[in-house]
Amino acid sequence: MKYAYYPGCTQESTAEEFGLSSEAVCHALGIELEEIPDWSCCGASSGHFVDEDLAHALPARAFERPCPTTPRWAAAGPGQADRRG
């Protein structure tokens, strides 16, 4: 099983341990993750705080990145989990 993976900025800095454990869990479950090429920030809470269109456009860019081999999605960034973003 292969998923396109959107880690989000925090997974690579202030919450690195979440990124490492998510990847370890996926590996143990036999889920292969393919990172979305050149993904960008989802805007998190500040996106929708400042502007509604910005809050949609930032994560939309990550979703429109072509991920060559995978049809499925896995997202970890806060903007991705947001009902509105």
Next chain:
Amino acid sequence: MDYISSTGKKSCDGAFADRVREESGVAIDRCYQCMTCTLGCDASFAMDYAPNQIVRLAQLGLKDAVLGSTSIWVCTSCESCVTRCPNEIDIPHLMDSLHQMALRDGVRVPEPSVPVFHEVFLAPVKQFGRQFEVMMTGLFIFKAKKFSIKDMVTNATLGLNMFIRRKLKFFPAAIKDKQAMKEIFKKTSEGGKS
């Protein structure tokens, strides 16, 4: 119509209430004041008006009370309220619309460091395409004028601890297509909307 409160008479502005309904798209009229939102609110201790009161003030169109409140700035968008609301009133979204209105209308902001934080949060995102905490924090200290000895000691201690735990990077993780980010900001928050 006038509204008489403990602090005196205020006039209701129906046009403002309609503006809130239209701009936010939130069904504020469905609120029957059960207060479930407020009881679960993690930020209500820092608010002058509780979330259920903000909804009521918005219904009545009490513009100055709503836009001048601390509540619209300290809401953390945790979404406990809307998750529990029996009428599915999206209060965090209402709060977003209200503080955006307050900024546009030039209302005095009772919690000025909040909009500063969100502005500096997005600065590295626009420049590099990803968050860069060191730049964000530096800009925040500078723009929010957090120069007191106490602030400095707190920030330095926290920064050092985060660095030891590999939670701070000293170089930004820039994306390749930085132009795309500038376009996104130009077409949305920077007023280039068609």
